[in-house]
Amino acid sequence: xxxxxxxPILSGLRIIELSAFVAAPxxxxxxxxxGADVIRVDPLGGxxxxxxxxLHQGRSLYWAGLNQGKRSVTIDTRSEAGRxxxxxxxxxxxxxGGIVLTNLPxxxxxxxAELSNLRPDLIMVVITGDRDGGTAVDYTVNAALGFPWxxxxxxxxxxxxxxxxxxxxxxxxxAALAILVAERHRRLTGEGQLVELSLADVGxxxxxxxxxxxEAVLDPEPRGRFGNDVYGTLGRDFGTCDGRRVMVLALTARxxxxxGEATGLSGDFTELESRVGADFLQEGDRWRHRExxxxxxxxxxxxxxxxEVRRIFGRHNVLCGPYQTVKQLVxxxxxxxxxxxxxxxxxxxxxxxxxxxxxxxxFGAAAPVPPRPAPALGQHTxxxxxxxxxxx
Amino acid sequence: xxxxxxxPILSGLRIIELSAFVAAPxxxxxxxxxGADVIRVDPLGGxxxxxxxxLHQGRSLYWAGLNQGKRSVTIDTRSEAGRxxxxxxxxxxxxxGGIVLTNLPxxxxxxxAELSNLRPDLIMVVITGDRDGGTAVDYTVNAALGFPWxxxxxxxxxxxxxxxxxxxxxxxxxAALAILVAERHRRLTGEGQLVELSLADVGxxxxxxxxxxxEAVLDPEPRGRFGNDVYGTLGRDFGTCDGRRVMVLALTARxxxxxGEATGLSGDFTELESRVGADFLQEGDRWRHRExxxxxxxxxxxxxxxxEVRRIFGRHNVLCGPYQTVKQLVxxxxxxxxxxxxxxxxxxxxxxxxxxxxxxxxFGAAAPVPPRPAPALGQHTxxxxxxxxxxx
Numbered sequence: 001x002x003x004x005x006x007x008p009i010l011s012g013l014r015i016i017e018l019s020a021f022v023a024a025p026x027x028x029x030x031x032x033x034x035g036a037d038v039i040r041v042d043p044l045g046g047x048x049x050x051x052x053x054x055l056h057q058g059r060s061l062y063w064a065g066l067n068q069g070k071r072s073v074t075i076d077t078r079s080e081a082g083r084x085x086x087x088x089x090x091x092x093x094x095x096x097g098g099i100v101l102t103n104l105p106x107x108x109x110x111x112x113a114e115l116s117n118l119r120p121d122l123i124m125v126v127i128t129g130d131r132d133g134g135t136a137v138d139y140t141v142n143a144a145l146g147f148p149w150x151x152x153x154x155x156x157x158x159x160x161x162x163x164x165x166x167x168x169x170x171x172x173x174x175a176a177l178a179i180l181v182a183e184r185h186r187r188l189t190g191e192g193q194l195v196e197l198s199l200a201d202v203g204x205x206x207x208x209x210x211x212x213x214x215e216a217v218l219d220p221e222p223r224g225r226f227g228n229d230v231y232g233t234l235g236r237d238f239g240t241c242d243g244r245r246v247m248v249l250a251l252t253a254r255x256x257x258x259x260g261e262a263t264g265l266s267g268d269f270t271e272l273e274s275r276v277g278a279d280f281l282q283e284g285d286r287w288r289h290r291e292x293x294x295x296x297x298x299x300x301x302x303x304x305x306x307x308e309v310r311r312i313f314g315r316h317n318v319l320c321g322p323y324q325t326v327k328q329l330v331x332x333x334x335x336x337x338x339x340x341x342x343x344x345x346x347x348x349x350x351x352x353x354x355x356x357x358x359x360x361x362x363f364g365a366a367a368p369v370p371p372r373p374a375p376a377l378g379q380h381t382x383x384x385x386x387x388x389x390x391x392x
Numbered sequence: 393x394x395x396x397x398x399x400p401i402l403s404g405l406r407i408i409e410l411s412a413f414v415a416a417p418x419x420x421x422x423x424x425x426x427g428a429d430v431i432r433v434d435p436l437g438g439x440x441x442x443x444x445x446x447l448h449q450g451r452s453l454y455w456a457g458l459n460q461g462k463r464s465v466t467i468d469t470r471s472e473a474g475r476x477x478x479x480x481x482x483x484x485x486x487x488x489g490g491i492v493l494t495n496l497p498x499x500x501x502x503x504x505a506e507l508s509n510l511r512p513d514l515i516m517v518v519i520t521g522d523r524d525g526g527t528a529v530d531y532t533v534n535a536a537l538g539f540p541w542x543x544x545x546x547x548x549x550x551x552x553x554x555x556x557x558x559x560x561x562x563x564x565x566x567a568a569l570a571i572l573v574a575e576r577h578r579r580l581t582g583e584g585q586l587v588e589l590s591l592a593d594v595g596x597x598x599x600x601x602x603x604x605x606x607e608a609v610l611d612p613e614p615r616g617r618f619g620n621d622v623y624g625t626l627g628r629d630f631g632t633c634d635g636r637r638v639m640v641l642a643l644t645a646r647x648x649x650x651x652g653e654a655t656g657l658s659g660d661f662t663e664l665e666s667r668v669g670a671d672f673l674q675e676g677d678r679w680r681h682r683e684x685x686x687x688x689x690x691x692x693x694x695x696x697x698x699x700e701v702r703r704i705f706g707r708h709n710v711l712c713g714p715y716q717t718v719k720q721l722v723x724x725x726x727x728x729x730x731x732x733x734x735x736x737x738x739x740x741x742x743x744x745x746x747x748x749x750x751x752x753x754x755f756g757a758a759a760p761v762p763p764r765p766a767p768a769l770g771q772h773t774x775x776x777x778x779x780x781x782x783x784x
Contacts, residue, residue, distance in 0.1 A: 009573055021643070026601055030566075034573065048644045051675065053624020054607040054615070061603030061610075068601070112756075131732060139627055140713025143639040144725060148620075148629075149717050150555040152544050159629055159637055159715045161620040163542040166558035169598055173565035174422075178753050180572035181401055181426065185757060187579065193757035200727050201734050201752035206561055207718070208749040209418055209460070211453030213728065215446040216718040217746040218453075223446070223718060228540075228553040232445020235531055237540075237551055245551055247535040251413070252440045283443065321532025323551045325541050326599070326608040326615060333536060335592050336605065340523060342593050354609040357600040360593035361570050364504075365577060365585035 008035020009366035012096040015179065016041060016089050017070070018110065020049040022138070022165050023127050023199065024103035025066040026172030031179065032069035033359035035369045039071045039384055041086055046074070046377050047104075059350050067374035068356070073385070074378035081392055083109045088390045091118035098192065099179055103127035112194040121192035123182040125175050131198040138165040141203045146212065154227040171202045234286035237323065238298055244306040245323040248297070248313070253281040255319050262316035263300045272296070330355060341368075348373040400427020401758035404488040407571065408433060408481050409462070410502065412441040414530070414557050415519050415591065416495035417458040418564030423571065424461035425751035427761045431463045431776055433478055438466070438769050439496075451742050459766035460748070465777070466770035473784055475501045480782045483510035490584065491571055495519035504586040513584035515574040517567050523590040530557040533595045538604065546619040563594045626678035629715065630690055636698040637715040640689070640705070645673040647711050654708035655692045664688070722747060733760075740765040 013036040017028040025040070032038040042050070052062040073089070076082040087109065090100045098119045106126055108114065116122045129136030142148060142162055152160030178195045186192055207213050215223060228247075229236045234256065235249035250256040260266030269280055272292055278285040286293065301309055306322055313320045329336045336355065338345060346356040358371040385391050405428040409420040417432070424430040434442070444454040465481070468474040479501065482492045490511045498518055500506065508514040521528030534540060534554055544552030570587045578584055599605050607615060620639075621628045626648065627641035642648040652658030661672055664684055670677040678685065693701055698714055705712045721728045728747065730737060738748040750763040777783050 009577055022602075029601060030569070053676065053679065054603045054611070055624075055676070056606065056610045061606040065601040065603045065606065130727065131734070135709065135711055136713060137641065137643065137711060139622055139641060140639050140711065143629070143637075143713050143715040144721060144727070146716055146718035146721050147554075147556050148715055152552055153548065153550075156545065158545075159620070160544055160552065161622075161629065161639070162539075162554055162556070162558075163623070164539050164554070164558055164598075165602075166554075166556055166561065169558065169562050170565055173562055173569060174753060177422070177565060177569045177572060178755075180569060180576060181753070182755065182757075184572060184576060184579075185401055185755070187576075189757075191757050193755055195756065196754045197752050201732070201749075204728055204732070205734065205749040205752045206556075207721075208747075209421060209457040210414075210557070211446045211457045212718050213722060213749075214448065214453040214457065214740070214743065214746045216722045218448045218744050219446070228551070230531055230553075231555070232447075237535070237553065245535075247532050247553075249529065249531060251529065284445065284447070287445065317527065319527055319529060319532065321528060321535050323535040323540055324538055326538035326604050329536060329538050329599075330605060330608045335522065335536070336596055340593070340596070342523070342597065348606070351606065352610050354606045355600075357593075357597040357605075360589050360597045361566060361573070362588045363570075363574065363577070363585055364587065365574075365581075365583050 006367050008369045009363045010034040010036040013037070013183070014094065014097040014099065015039070016100045018100065018102040018104050020047045020104060021052070022066060022168035023171040024101050024175060026169060027101055027175035027179070028070060029066055029068050030173060030176045030359070033369055034361065037071070038069070039073055039089065039380070040067060041073045041075055041089065042377065044074050044076050050377065056351050061351065064348050064351055064374040069369070069372040070375060071380035071384060072375035072377055073381045075381070085385065085390045085392070086110065087115060087118055089384070089388055090115055091122065092388050099123045099183065101125045101175060101179060116192060119192070121186055121190060123179065123186060123192050123195070125178045125182070125195045127171060127175055128196065128198045130200045136198070136200050138168045138199060141167045141199045144200070145203050145207050150223060150225050152225065152227070154225055156225070167199050167203045170206065171197065171199050174202060229290060232287050233283040234290055234293060236290070236294065238301040240301060240306045240309055241303055242305040246301065246306060246309055246320055247323065248301070248318065248320045250286060251283070251319065256280055256286065258316045258318045259297070262312050262318045263297065265296050265300060268296050269293070344371045346371055346373055349376060398759050400761045401755045402426040402428040405429070405575070406486065406489040406491065407431070408492045410492065410494040410496050412439040412496060413444070414458060414560035415563040416493050416567060418561060419493055419567035419571070420462060421458055421460050422565060422568045422751070425761055426753065429463070430461070431465055431481065431772070432459055433465045433467055433481065434769065436466050436468050442769065448743050453743065456740050456743055456766040461761070461764040462767060463772035463776060464767035464769055465773045467773070477777065477782045477784070478502065479507060479510055481776070481780055482507055483514065484780050491515045491575065493517045493567060493571060508584060511584070513578055513582060515571065515578060515584050515587070517570045517574070517587045519563060519567055520588065520590045522592045528590070528592050530560040530591060533559045533591045536592070537595050537599050542615060542617050544617065544619070546617055548617070559591050559595045562598065563589065563591050566594060621682060624679050625675040626682055626685060628682070628686065630693040632693060632698045632701055633695055634697040638693065638698060638701055638712055639715065640693070640710065640712045642678060643675070643711065648672055648678060650708045650710045651689070654704050654710045655689065657688055657692060660688050661685070736763045738763055738765055741768060
């Protein structure tokens with residue numbers, strides 16, 4: 001379908017990014033990976049995230065990952081001339097331009113009110129921590145939402161933080177969505193706008209979508225902490241005889257039947273059902289009797305190696321997947337290799353060569369954008385200022 | 393700015409959703425919360441997620457949360473007539489229509505190839521587990537990516553699953569983005585397309601953006617598990633004298649200085665710096681010496697109650713936030729109350745009244761859409777079939 005199509009799906013769109021850490025940079029990288037011209041503007045020497053861990057040979061792998069495919073411009077915004085240059089980039093004419101994405105403080109010169117004087121159809125997407133502009137980051141939002149008390153080993157007495165900054169990720173993707181929605185509105189009406197979102201609101205809305213807020217309001221009993229069990233159904237981790245672990249689930253009636261067929265435990269499961277008066281085609285019953293079910297399932301898995309478990313489960317369409325360390329992921333999993341067309345081996349200047357992903361979105365009507373490394377800090381300063389006619 | 397504007401930002405957009413569980417329903421709910429007409433089509437009696445936990449009085453709070461603001465149609469797609477009706481909904485004329493979002497198996501009658509015969513400019517966004525269509529869900533993807541070995545108490549010997557289905561969330565938001573990107577392309581060129589994404593690819597791309605894949609390839613040492621510490625900087629949880637816990641971070645040099653000022657520990661921190669030869673303005677040094685830093689900070693926090701810690705830290709702009717259970721969140725946190733304009737108290741038929749979020753995205757040039765409950769299953773079947781001229 002993409003034959004002969006060479007333009008990436010977002011070619012023609014240009015975003016000026018004033019950002020740090022995860023959410024805004026991820027939003028920008030997401031659009032850059034679809035072909036938008038994303039220009040990240042940093043202070044001379046880089047922003048607060050220029051050295052963020054993980055590092056390799058003193059350079060930030062994190063910065064390299066979150067700024068893939070962008071152009072990098074450094075400008076001293078403490079000077080009036082520098083501020084004029086940034087404003088000039090943001091307000092430059094062009095139908096796909098006039099879009100700014102930021103998670104840095106905006107006030108005065110870089111506020112929507114000021115910048116939209118220069119370009120009335122400006123689109124500005126501003127990410128804050130709290131809705132009122134208060135400081136909050138992924139880790140404080142997560143602490144507030146209750147997930148750390150639900151996550152981790154049953155009986156553990158402390159909260160368990162996530163390592164994946166999930167709220168940053170979701171906020172970044174929503175910020176990218178916000179840009180497309182606002183650009184649609186501008187095409188239809190000619191009108192620009194300020195769009196605001198906060199990490200905290202994204203987290204709160206998600207807690208609502210998952211039913212956690214309704215549950216906390218309506219249910220007198222607080223939700224418990226259930227270790228690695230997936231709440232309300234059958235799903236947990238099991239050990240294999242070769243020291244590996246595997247996640248096994250039966251979310252649907254069909255998956256439950258498959259599990260019995262694959263293991264030959266259907267009879268034992270049926271016997272258990274009649275003994276306890278349960279119907280394991282109902283997820284609630286699988287959940288209530290999960291210990292008894294896992295007492296049958298666990299030993300079957302524990303007698304086998306990971307490869308055998310996967311072979312048998314794969315043949316019967318049992319829903320399962322191995323636990324892997326990140327090292328095992330890149331060493332063993334074909335999904336994390338160039339066998340997956342999303343990935344290329346790429347040289348990252350100053351870091352080395354490693355497996356690098358393009359966009360996970362595959363548009364049938366457009367050419368994919370090959371993965372690109374992050375720019376060196378300031379690499380495109382002269383080029384961009386010249387292009388925009390903003391040399392001093 | 394929104395004065396007088398009554399049309400929601402996505403009015404005119406219509407999406408037919410064939411879905412279950414989280415990713416596609418969340419993508420649909422995200423667009424519905426911005427005013428799109430999202431019609432979820434289910435089999436008679438509901439899809440596999442109709443009874444998904446958490447439940448209240450036997451009804452799914454999860455389904456209610458993930459289908460907010462949609463219309464619900466039930467059709468028996470095992471019958472030829474039912475399939476024709478669904479195809480008719482999808483392929484109906486109209487400039488904002490002809491968009492389908494699904495995470496169910498597509499083949500034969502509901503494939504892009506078939507449906508685009510009926511409407512050549514069809515946009516179809518298909519979410520799969522693995523890229524090749526193989527079955528994978530949030531929990532197996534997370535197990536594969538390595539996060540469960542990085543999450544949880546230091547020294548814990550098993551993987552720790554997340555409770556938040558973060559990959560589902562990110563995939564749902566990216567699917568919403570994909571619809572907007574494809575609809576932009578259709579406006580510019582008249583051309584529809586198939587867009588595909590998988591939970592696994594979303595997770596892999598995110599692991600790349602965060603530097604984890606580069607680190608695993610380049611660094612001979614695997615990343616360790618560091619409990620509640622935020623890797624490579626200063627950030628962890630502390631207990632207060634009233635039995636609460638608080639997340640405290642110093643991600644930037646400014647935040648580090650604030651922490652010393654707020655606690656009066658600047659002198660002790662400086663003394664520690666000279667004793668160990670460190671510069672705590674550098675995040676790497678804060679990380680390497682975190683135990684010694686926390687040995688100073690921990691007792692200061694442990695002598696105070698949560699309210700006092702928050703008051704003092706708030707005055708000095710120290711980055712911190714309390715841990716809350718979900719019950720504490722809805723009882724104590726003004727962000728999770730109608731003091732936050734994102735929320736309304738809403739009646740959910742069959743469930744009760746509870747705090748319900750609208751979109752976390754605030755568009756300055758459009759009216760916000762007040763939060764709406766999920767429909768009853770099949771509530772709009774007759775209405776929608778009549779509207780589309782598809783009564784049998």
